Amino acid sequence: MAELIQVGTDTPLFNYTCWTELLEIIVTPAGKVDYTLLMQHHNLLQRFITELGTVSPDTAPDRFPTPEHALAYWINAYNAFVLAAVSAEYPVRSVWKVRDGQFFTRVQHSAGGVTLSLNDIEHRVLRGRFHEPRIHFALNCASNGCPPMRPQAFEPTGLQQTLHTATQQFLASEWNCRIDHAQKKIFVSRLFRMYAEDFAGTADSTLEYRHGVLRFVAEHTGEPFETLADYAIVYNIYDWGLNDAHRDPQLRPITFHESVETFHAKDGVLRELYLYDGNFCNRACSWCTVFGSPQGWYQAHTTRVLDSALATVAQDGNIKFYGGEPTLHSESLLAAMRYLRARGFSGLFTIYSNGVKARTLIDLLDSDLQSEAVLNYSIYLGRDAEPLPTSAKALLEAWGREHPMRLFTGYKVLYHVGAGVDMVFDRDREPDYHALAGCVLCFPVLKSTGEFHACPLAIENPAPHFQLGDVHTPAATLFNNYQAFRTWAVTVLDPAARERQITSCAMCQKRLAELPDYRSLLPEAPLPANSPNASRRPGTH
Numbered sequence: 267m268a269e270l271i272q273v274g275t276d277t278p279l280f281n282y283t284c285w286t287e288l289l290e291i292i293v294t295p296a297g298k299v300d301y302t303l304l305m306q307h308h309n310l311l312q313r314f315i316t317e318l319g320t321v322s323p324d325t326a327p328d329r330f331p332t333p334e335h336a337l338a339y340w341i342n343a344y345n346a347f348v349l350a351a352v353s354a355e356y357p358v359r360s361v362w363k364v365r366d367g368q369f370f371t372r373v374q375h376s377a378g379g380v381t382l383s384l385n386d387i388e389h390r391v392l393r394g395r396f397h398e399p400r401i402h403f404a405l406n407c408a409s410n411g412c413p414p415m416r417p418q419a420f421e422p423t424g425l426q427q428t429l430h431t432a433t434q435q436f437l438a439s440e441w442n443c444r445i446d447h448a449q450k451k452i453f454v455s456r457l458f459r460m461y462a463e464d465f466a467g468t469a470d471s472t473l474e475y476r477h478g479v480l481r482f483v484a485e486h487t488g489e490p491f492e493t494l495a496d497y498a499i500v501y502n503i504y505d506w507g508l509n510d511a512h513r514d515p516q517l518r519p520i521t522f523h524e525s526v527e528t529f530h531a532k533d534g535v536l537r538e539l540y541l542y543d544g545n546f547c548n549r550a551c552s553w554c555t556v557f558g559s560p561q562g563w564y565q566a567h568t569t570r571v572l573d574s575a576l577a578t579v580a581q582d583g584n585i586k587f588y589g590g591e592p593t594l595h596s597e598s599l600l601a602a603m604r605y606l607r608a609r610g611f612s613g614l615f616t617i618y619s620n621g622v623k624a625r626t627l628i629d630l631l632d633s634d635l636q637s638e639a640v641l642n643y644s645i646y647l648g649r650d651a652e653p654l655p656t657s658a659k660a661l662l663e664a665w666g667r668e669h670p671m672r673l674f675t676g677y678k679v680l681y682h683v684g685a686g687v688d689m690v691f692d693r694d695r696e697p698d699y700h701a702l703a704g705c706v707l708c709f710p711v712l713k714s715t716g717e718f719h720a721c722p723l724a725i726e727n728p729a730p731h732f733q734l735g736d737v738h739t740p741a742a743t744l745f746n747n748y749q750a751f752r753t754w755a756v757t758v759l760d761p762a763a764r765e766r767q768i769t770s771c772a773m774c775q776k777r778l779a780e781l782p783d784y785r786s787l788l789p790e791a792p793l794p795a796n797s798p799n800a801s802r803r804p805g806t807h
């Protein structure tokens with residue numbers, strides 16, 4: 267039975283007595299969770315979970331008379347369901363390492379008799395109904411990057427003030443918000459990127475989002491917005507390690523890479539662009555998306571190509587070099603970076619590398635302070651690929667330790683495209699395990715041969731579906747084509763792949779000829795008549 271408080275004559279309100287009792291026992295002063303104590307007092311958690319399953323604001327609205335009552339219920343419910351899910355698999359080390367990988371999507375939590383997933387509660391209920399950005403400083407998904415767990419329930423009475431205080435406390439931590447006035451940079455939690463629209467409203471340009479986030483930070487830190495308005499925002503790494511009081515947070519010297527830029531239609535200019543110079547590589551990974559090998563091709567980026575990149579990507583955006591293995595042509599890469607800098611590119615350079623030539627990679631990074639590198643996950647960890655030589659790994663890790671947020675690994679997913687199209691991977695490396703079976707909508711690529719291609723993973727696929735233009739195509743046309751490609755990927759490609767029960771990447775490689783291309787979504791959409799690839803069937807390599 268739900269614990270109910272009688273207020274007035276016959277209005278029983280939901281109450282959080284046993285939840286607070288539990289939190290006071292298990293939450294440490296630093297806002298971590300003592301999971302050993304949680305196990306010892308699991309009956310309290312179980313009791314609260316049962317109460318949540320009995321009523322909710324949806325099924326018994328008279329017991330939640332104000333929006334604050336409803337909001338408090340859903341925040342507390344989310345946090346309690348998280349603890350229940352973690353305790354079922356403790357000592358798990360991260361919510362991303364649970365057995366089925368579906369921590370946030372499992373539909374298993376009963377709220378008022380309705381079974382929901384954590385994502386349902388966060389996105390559909392909390393974000394969808396309440397439009398209250400400060401929930402992100404109240405929700406705790408059992409990770410070190412989350413706001414500290416509150417040692418009491420969120421009560422409806424005084425909830426606005428509680429959320430305000432929680433926000434200020436979160437931003438008071440250096441790890442969540444650090445303003446460097448000398449460098450004109452503000453380092454904030456990645457929560458601000460994950461939920462940018464919650465902080466910035468329905469803006470659809472990078473600048474509007476940036477200002478929305480900065481306005482929010484200014485409001486809650488007391489810094490004048492005018493001071494911060496032209497500061498660069500750096501999003502800190504999100505630590506997904508379990509918020510376990512018995513384990514110190516341990517970020518590895520080389521952590522997962524997360525891209526900085528997001529596509530916004532109103533930008534009118536690409537925020538990110540890949541530069542690809544061929545699939546020549548000193549490795550030949552069996553699943554390589556670009557068929558990389560020592561037999562691969564290579565062509566250096568010409569000044570014509572680099573000028574085209576400058577015209578297409580935002581000056582303060584992100585240019586990503588990949589191949590093949592870029593360090594095999596380090597002089598040419600260095601020259602390209604210098605060329606772009608000399609012509610005003612002030613954004614971030616990202617270099618995708620297997621790290622085998624560790625010293626060369628470090629020299630490249632040392633040559634430009636606004637650069638980072640992303641190592642191949644499989645090679646770095648020696649999983650499904652020949653591992654990195656020990657000396658190279660040690661060198662890179664030492665450099666990574668001394669240069670936080672400059673050296674990363676890619677994500678563990680292996681995509682069914684390129685050489686790996688028909689391979690079966692370990693369960694936790696399969697795209698669908700990570701809800702990535704659809705198109706991942708990467709930013710486009712400019713090849714060193716001068717063509718713009720819509721997908722860095724499928725870069726060796728010459729299908730017309732991917733052709734966005736070439737170095738002669740006006741930047742605005744390229745942007746429009748790319749935008750149409752994204753729409754096509756979501757409205758045509760993904761549904762077609764689902765229908766055929768394959769991943770969208772496999773669809774791209776094997777069955778693209780069955781689909782119209784993105785030009786069908788443009789007002790006037792001729793195929794480039796003089797394109798050498800226009801008549802070739804896709805996926806024939």
Ligand code: SF4
Binds near residue numbers: 549589
């Ligand atoms: S995955 Fe990277 S390291 Fe492996 S063959 Fe392809 S390009 Fe080379």
Ligand code: SF4
Binds near residue numbers: 683706707720771772
């Ligand atoms: S679905 Fe196609 S376009 Fe999307 S990431 Fe995969 S290969 Fe690229």
